[in-house]
Amino acid sequence: MKKKMIMLLTISTCSMLALAGCAGSTSNTTGTTSSATASATVSSVSTAAADSQIDTSDLFSDRDLKQTADLNSAVYYTVKSSTDIHITEAGVYVLSGTATDVTIYVDADSDAKVQLVLDGLNLTNADFPCIYVTKADKVFVTTSSDSSLSVTGTFTKDGDTNTDGVIFSRSDLVLNGTATLTVSSTDNGIVCKDDLKVTGGTYNITAGSKAFEANDSILIADGTFNLTAGTDGLHAENDEDDTKGYVYISGGIFTINAGDDGIHAVSVVQIDGGTFTIKAAEGIEGTYIQINDGTIDIQASDDGINAAKKSNSYRPTIEINGGDITVVMGAGDTDGIDSNGDIYVNGGTINVIGNSTFDYDGNAEYNGGTIIVNGEQVQSIPNQMMGGGRGGFGGNTGMNGNANFGGNAGMKGNGNRGNRQ
Numbered sequence: 001m002k003k004k005m006i007m008l009l010t011i012s013t014c015s016m017l018a019l020a021g022c023a024g025s026t027s028n029t030t031g032t033t034s035s036a037t038a039s040a041t042v043s044s045v046s047t048a049a050a051d052s053q054i055d056t057s058d059l060f061s062d063r064d065l066k067q068t069a070d071l072n073s074a075v076y077y078t079v080k081s082s083t084d085i086h087i088t089e090a091g092v093y094v095l096s097g098t099a100t101d102v103t104i105y106v107d108a109d110s111d112a113k114v115q116l117v118l119d120g121l122n123l124t125n126a127d128f129p130c131i132y133v134t135k136a137d138k139v140f141v142t143t144s145s146d147s148s149l150s151v152t153g154t155f156t157k158d159g160d161t162n163t164d165g166v167i168f169s170r171s172d173l174v175l176n177g178t179a180t181l182t183v184s185s186t187d188n189g190i191v192c193k194d195d196l197k198v199t200g201g202t203y204n205i206t207a208g209s210k211a212f213e214a215n216d217s218i219l220i221a222d223g224t225f226n227l228t229a230g231t232d233g234l235h236a237e238n239d240e241d242d243t244k245g246y247v248y249i250s251g252g253i254f255t256i257n258a259g260d261d262g263i264h265a266v267s268v269v270q271i272d273g274g275t276f277t278i279k280a281a282e283g284i285e286g287t288y289i290q291i292n293d294g295t296i297d298i299q300a301s302d303d304g305i306n307a308a309k310k311s312n313s314y315r316p317t318i319e320i321n322g323g324d325i326t327v328v329m330g331a332g333d334t335d336g337i338d339s340n341g342d343i344y345v346n347g348g349t350i351n352v353i354g355n356s357t358f359d360y361d362g363n364a365e366y367n368g369g370t371i372i373v374n375g376e377q378v379q380s381i382p383n384q385m386m387g388g389g390r391g392g393f394g395g396n397t398g399m400n401g402n403a404n405f406g407g408n409a410g411m412k413g414n415g416n417r418g419n420r421q
Contacts, residue, residue: 052270052272052292053268053270053319054248054268054270056248056250056272059221059248060197060221063113063140063174064140064174064176064197064199064221065176065199065200066176067176067178067199067200067201068142068144068178069140069142069144070092071092071094073091074091074092074093074094074117075091075093075094076093076094076096077093077094077097079095079096079097079098079099079121079123080097080099080102081101081102082099082100082102083099083102084102084103084105085102085104085105086105086107087104087105087107087108087114087116088107088108089109089112090112090114090136091115092117093114093115093117094119094144095117095118095119095121096118096119096120096121096145097120097121097122098122099122099123100124100125101126101128102123102125102130103125103129103131104116104131105133106131106132106133106134106135106136106139107133107135108135109135109136110135110136111137112136112137113136113137113138113139113140114133114138114139114140115140115142116131116141116142117142117144118141118142118143118145118147118177119144119147120146120147121148121149122149123150124150124151124152125151125152125166126151126152126153127151127153127155128151128155128156128158129155129163129165129167130150130166130167131149131166131167131168132158132168133168133169133173135170137171137172138171138172138173139169139172139173140174140175141173141174141176141177141181142175142176142201143176143177143201143202144178144179146180146182147180147181147182148181148183149166149181149182149183150183150184151166151184151185151187152184152186155186155187164187164188165187165188165190165191166183166185166190167183167189167190167191168191169191169192169194169196170193170194171193171194172194172195172196173190173192173197174198174199175190175197175198175199175223176198176201177200178200178201179202180201180202180203180204181202181203182204182205183204183205183206183207183211184205184206184207185205185207185208185209186208187209188207188209188211189206189207189211189212189213190205190211190213191210191213191214192214192215193214194214195214195216195217195219196212196217196219197218197219197220197221198218198219198220198222198223198225199220199221199222200221200223201223202223202224203223203225203226203227205225205226205227205228205229206228207227207228207229207230208230209229209231209232210230210231210232210234211229211232211233211234211256211258212233212234213232213236213237214236215237215238215244215245216236216238216244216245217236217244217245217246217248218236218246218247218248218265219247219248220247220249220250220252220274221250221251221252222250222252223253224252224253225252225254225255226255227256227257227258228257228258229256229257229259229260230258230259231259231260231261232258232260232261232263232264233254233257233258233261233263233278234263234264235264235265236265236267237265242266242267242311242312243311245265245266245267245311246266246267246269246270247263247265247269247270248268248270248272249270249273250272250273250274251274253274253275254274254275254277255277256276256277256279256280257279257280258278258279258280259281260280260281260282261280261283261285262276262278262279262298263278263283263285263286264282264285264286265285265286265287265310266286266287266310266311267286267288267310267311267313268286268287268288268289268290268314269284269285269286269288269289269290270289270290270291271291271293271296272293272294273292273293273294274295275294275295276294276296276298277297278296278298279298279299280298280299280300280301281300281301282300282303282304283298283300283304283327284298284306285303285305285306285307285310286307287307287308287311287314287315287316287317288307288315288316288317288319289317290320290321291319291321291322291323291325292321293323294324295323296323296324296325297326298328299330300329300334300336301330302335303335303337303338304329304334304335304337304352304354305318305325305327305336305337305338306335306338307338307339307340308340309340309341316339316340316341316361317339317341317342317344318337318339318342318343318344319343320344320346320347320348320350320369321347321348322348323348324348324349325350325351326351326352326353327350327351327352327354327357328354329352329353329354329357330354332355334354334355334356335356335357335358335359335384336352336354337350337357337359338359339359339360339361340360340361340362341360342363342364342365343358343360343364343365343381344364344367345365345366345368345369345371345381346367346369347369349369349370349372350369350371350372352371352373352374353374353375354374356384357373357374357384358373358383358384359384360381364381364383366379366380366381
């Protein structure tokens with residue numbers, strides 16, 4: 001049977017118009033330059049499944065994956081309270097010191113690549129981002145020594161722009177490095193209006209709303225993430241193009257405590273690796289959710305993994321091809337694995353504990369892997385909606401008599417994935 005294949009195009013960078021307005025006094029003095037060169041390490045990226053939902057062939061550049069900056073000709077700044085820094089040219093800029101009410105502005109040419117090296121930088125602002133990117137091709141934020149960024153009050157707008165993140169970028173943003181970045185925010189932690197990539201470093205983020213937010217995509221190759229969010233831990237959403245707003249993860253260690261969703265994408269969530277401990281109302285939510293590998297532990301009070309129709313470009317689907325997944329549900333009207341469309345289990349180990357372990361509105365196929373429901377291994381995918389609790393289309397009670405939803409005798413056709421060869 002032919003397999004359904006939906007591929008997302010990688011997102012090209014869009015140039016944005018520069019925004020006007022500077023808070024407090026400003027400093028445009030060129031910093032001290034240095035000819036020193038730092039060594040570089042490169043983190044690896046997992047190879048995605050051949051029929052992955054996202055085209056992973058060219059997501060990360062070599063520079064994205066390099067965890068240290070080339071400090072040849074780097075410019076050095078030591079921050080001073082109430083004095084902003086304006087960066088208008090491509091290059092590497094090393095930032096250090098402790099100060100209050102300082103914004104690092106990046107407003108460079110649309111083809112400029114700017115690298116900000118946080119070398120023991122500690123900023124506390126009252127109401128405006130610590131790092132504000134209005135224009136560039138790509139901006140790297142690289143941690144070389146432990147640093148902290150904080151906004152303690154209500155964010156103020158920059159004209160019509162709702163600058164609601166401690167780091168706020170209108171251009172592509174890459175986070176990497178060898179140290180820890182601690183972010184505290186009354187609203188969002190890190191916001192990118194384009195593509196947001198993380199390839200290394202440790203991120204301790206406490207946010208009143210979202211820890212990470214991006215318009216086009218969140219792409220993670222590696223890193224350690226300790227996220228406490230009032231709403232979502234990772235959130236990708238583009239309200240103008242619902243083929244975008246996707247999340248791809250191939251590695252990293254994630255500890256997420258969220259008031260709403262641990263991981264949320266309007267279009268696709270694809271997980272090819274990583275270790276996840278998620279405690280949230282909903283653990284993972286998207287329209288198409290594909291899990292190919294990784295160790296995922298979810299405690300949820302609503303749905304553990306939820307495929308809902310957030311995008312008109314995809315059919316709600318949960319596809320599990322590998323990994324070790326444990327979902328523990330709270331009491332009440334909750335579902336462990338819930339799809340408003342289809343569920344395909346082709347591999348991996350799935351352990352669901354709760355009153356309603358699986359719930360789906362469309363087709364279900366169990367082609368491989370191990371499913372454990374409330375401590376017992378099953379040979380079919382139960383359905384709370386049509387079967388209730390731990391019952392459903394199992395044994396001889398399936399829709400086709402002995403040809404129930406288990407094994408290779410599941411419902412096929414209509415262009416769905418079916419068996420994977």
